[in-house]
Amino acid sequence: MASNEIRISIRNLVEFTLRSGDIDNRFIGVSRALEGTKIHQKIQKSGIEGYNAEVPLVYRLEYKGFLLICEGRIDGVIKEDSRVTIDEIKTTAKPLEYIDEFNILHWAQAKCYAYIYAVQNALVNIDVQLTYYQIETEEIKHIRKTFTITEISDFFFELIDKYLKWAALTRNWEIQRNDSIKSLKFPFEKYRSGQRELAIAVYKTISEGRKLFVHAPTGIGKTISTLFPAVKAIGEEKTSKIFYLTAKTITRQVAEESFEIMREYGLKFKTITLTAKEKVCFKENAWCNPENCEYAKGHYDRVDNAIIDIYTSEHSFVRDVVEKYAKKHKICPFEFSLDLAMWADSVICDYNYAFDPRVYLKRFFQFNTGEYTFLIDEAHNLVDRSREMFSAELYKRPFLNLKKTFKTKKPTLSKALSKVNSMFIEMRKECGKENHLVCQKGLKELYQALKELVKESETWLTQNGMSEGYDEMLELYFEVLAFIKIAELYDERYITYLEKDQSDVKFKIFCLDPSHLLGEAIKRGKSAIFFSATLTPIDYFVDILGGNESDYRILLNSAFERDNLCLLISHTISTKFKDRQNSYAHIAQYIYAVISQNPGNYLVFFPSYKYMNEVHLIFNQMYPEVKSLLQTGIMSEEEREHFLDSFKDDVRELLVGFAVLGGIFSEGVDLMGDKLLGAIIVGVGLPQLCLERNIVMDYFNRKNGLGYEYAYVYPGMNKVLQAAGRVIRSEEDRGVVLLIDQRFSNNLYKKLFPAHWNHYKTVNNIKGINGILNNFWGRL
Structure with a gap:
């Protein structure tokens, strides 16, 4: 799309240029949206002679240095003798006697349609009619006016002139942005192993408007390797906006930091991070109405000035920045952030904003698709999240x-x-x-x-x-x-x-199977990159996340020295549910055998809270001198921070954190250097047997014969790989991982080991652990 080309719907043009007054989300009834199409069809088929329904409009206009493409769909065009009437249908819960002739937004939309239709059909006069349908009584009220082409032309260009002030602002910014992108170099002295290959693949995928699935182990630098080529693609007009989609706050912060690094190298780029309404609201209760909230009262009268202020002063619209300007201009921070998303070059947000049919960003995705790029971080999390979104x-x-x-x-x-x-x-x-x-x-x-x-x-x-x-x-x-x-x-x-x-x-x-709906959701953009440190087996993720055989896929090797990780596997202990009670003391001994070889910080991961608590109790009885921390089922933000802050550098005493696989401490946690020396992983991570998992298993057994793998094995091993990935986070890190479960000797699981795990050693007893670790740490 050329930088001077603007594509906008008539509805959005009207709502943006004429909005004013309060935010008022008090209940007025929204179910009529479900019936809206039926109501329109009922009126459109009411037997009026010469009534043409759902008439599409596209109007191309070169004006003041811009190419405007205005789009819309007229509810009805009525042709009666020499008269033409544009009919705009609105539903209302109000009694019709309270409907007056002055609703500026309703008239504005209809008059814009009327202008375009009159120009394209060489009309001198045209009628505009508002048709109100009362949803309870099913009564109908018509209000009709006649306009000359001059009257509606003046009105239309008044709106266009107001909108183009904003367009000029963004075009000037885009020129600066694209100039900075052209001169932007990769913001590090050299590429890590696999990093350049990933960046090239991302750029190629975006350019071709395709999908790419990437397994990229920790250390490659996935975030910068996907953002840098996506930014380059924007500069070359191969995409118009980046949606960086994540499941966790910490990965959103990594994306923010990557943009800041590129800005230090000269990039001019505006980004917005969307925060949930409940978190960003200034009031105790998020009641969005002028009676309960001073920020809602008059919000639309002040929001344009706030947008200009932040847009001309800031590049990174993170939460505290949005809140600062929202307070300054006394507006709703959440609605403000949604508006800023329209003007930002990249939107950093949760998966829901792009994919969830109940809450996705309708201003981007409801009526059409765009030249958008979806960068989907930690894509392994999208499997369960998408099932949740579509259920x-x-x-x-x-x-x-x-x-x-x-x-x-x-x-x-x-x-x-x-x-x-x-x-x-x-x-x-x-x-x-x-x-x-x-x-x-x-x-x-x-x-x-x-x-x-x-x-x-x-x-x-x-x-x-x-x-x-x-x-x-x-x-x-x-x-x-x-x-x-x-x-x-x-x-x-x-x-x-x-x-x-x-x-x-x-x-x-x-x-059961979110692949189809995810595939349809991805079509709202131009291209999509799915990436994770644990996107294996990749065929499984391509299948379940809406991909197909024609999509690109890459499996990259670890960027770190293989020998920096001492990977041990114990096949002697069964952690199956029926055997767990007999394993507590043995596991406690294995934990101590690992941590006693090199004092410092360690994490132990369990498949359930009950299992974890039982072993923790036994461990404390056997080794009371060792300090331990315990994850609980419900932890406040302060408790989580205290847990992680306990893992400090250069500590020569023993600290063991007990946590659960798939929990808050097994993914997205960066404990670099001596903050974490090792991890012990108990079990193969299988999800707990439950009705839903069994239903999923039955479905995929019928579909591809891989029900057990899809429902239990692959999700379980993903948790194991994520937990093990906490240990080696940088090129300087060295550490140990011990896997405890008889099933790790089974080929079903061994074939899921990443390539950089091929050097694992099997240990059958405490003596074997001591010997290997004494040698491993002795090489320091």
């Missing part, structure tokens, strides 16, 4: 409780709640003696009952903001809406199941 669940208890609440207050709402509750009861009966019921198809009757409940509850919610049961009903309302939205995606890759949960019942639409 939805409901519990029975809220329906029962609210049914009682509304029995006398709102009988019709109570009846709708009762109907859903009764369906849960009937399904529970079908479970019989089993604790669950698996269905191969969706339940249309339940979905219909839920839609009826949404409509009934919406009427009550719009009129009873402070009533008893309001908060509970509002929460359930949005849960049901999300459930219905996911239900619309249901196909052969889904299954539904009912599961008894103590005294409650859970009903879930479960996405």
Whole structure:
């Protein structure tokens, strides 16, 4: 896309240039969006002669040094004799007598459509009609006006002139940005092993608009190796925006740091990091309305000045910077950050903002695709996260409780709640003696009952903001809406199941195979790079993350000296669930054998909290002189920081941290140098046996015969590889990893070992560990 070319929808043009007033997210009913298409079709097919529905518009205009491409879709064009009317349909919950003729946004959108249609059809006069549909009464009100071509031309160009002030600002920035990119050199003296190969592959993938899957072990420098070529591609107009997508805060920080490094080398590049609304909100409760929040009141009157201020003063829109300018201009920091995403060159954010059908960034992805590049960090995490994003669940208890609440207050709402509750009861009966019921198809009757409940509850919610049961009903309302939205995606890759949960019942639409929906989501951009230190076996990840045989893939070797890692495997201890009770003391002895050879900091990873706690208890009894830390199921941010801060450099006393595989300390943690000398990994990391895993196993057994691998083995070994990757984090690091489990001798697991693990040594007893480690550390 040329730097002077601007593609914008009429709706976005109007909303951006004419927005004003407050943020007001108080409940006004959103389910009508689900019915909006049906309502439009009902009006469009009402029998008016000469009514043409859903008329697309594309208008190319060279104006003041820009090539504008304005796009839109007219709800209806009515041709009556010599008159042409542009019809804009709006739904409303207000009584029609309260609808006046002055709604600037509604008229503006229709008048812009009218101008373009009049120009393209050489009309001197044109009518504009607003058609309001009252969703409860189903009454319709028409408001029609006649405009000359001069009147609507003046109006249209007034909007365009206002918008082009912003366009000129961004074009001037893009010229500076692209000039800086052309002269930008790789921000390190030399490439590490594999780094140049990765950077070239990323650039090629972006240029060709394809997908790339990358297994790149720790130390290669994945973040800079993907960001640098992506930035270069922006400078050469091969992509327009980078979305750096992550699962964890710490990886977002690494991306921010990489951009800062490139800025030190002369790069001019604007980046925004999106923070969850609950975290960034200035108020105790995120109630976005002018009565409860001074930042919401008048937000749109002040936000444009705030954007210009931060845009001309800063390059990195990280959380504290966004908050500083939001407070300065007294605006909502979350909505401010979403606006800044439109003007930033790169957006750093969670996977959800690009892929989750319930919360993705609609301003980018709802109606069209863009020349976007998705850089998907720690892509191994996207498997479970995507299943979560494409699934939805409901519990029975809220329906029962609210049914009682509304029995006398709102009988019709109570009846709708009762109907859903009764369906849960009937399904529970079908479970019989089993604790669950698996269905191969969706339940249309339940979905219909839920839609009826949404409509009934919406009427009550719009009129009873402070009533008893309001908060509970509002929460359930949005849960049901999300459930219905996911239900619309249901196909052969889904299954539904009912599961008894103590005294409650859970009903879930479960996405077994997210590959199709992820593949469709990726199409919202131009190219996608999936990368991780543990993207093996790569064929599995290509399959499950929506790839295909034509996608590029790279498996890179470790950048570190192989002999810096002493990798030991003990085949003598079984950590299977039935054998665990007999392993506690043996594991404690093995831990001590490893740590006693070179005092310092170590981590021990277990497949479950119970297993970890039992061994920790025994270990403390056997070796009370050793200081230990224990991960708990729920840890505050301060407790996590205290845990990690205990791992200090140059400590000559023993410290052992007990943690769980797949937990917060087994991924994304950088304990470089002497902060971590080794890790002991107990077990092969298999996820706990559960209904969902077994359903996934059955599905992939039918699909490709690899059900056990897809459901248990591959996710488990990924946890092992991630935990082992905590030890060697730099070229100077040396350390030990001990794997404890009989199954590590099985070819099913050994074939999943990365290439830099080929030098492992087998140990069968404490004496063997002592001898090898004495030699390893003695070489220091």
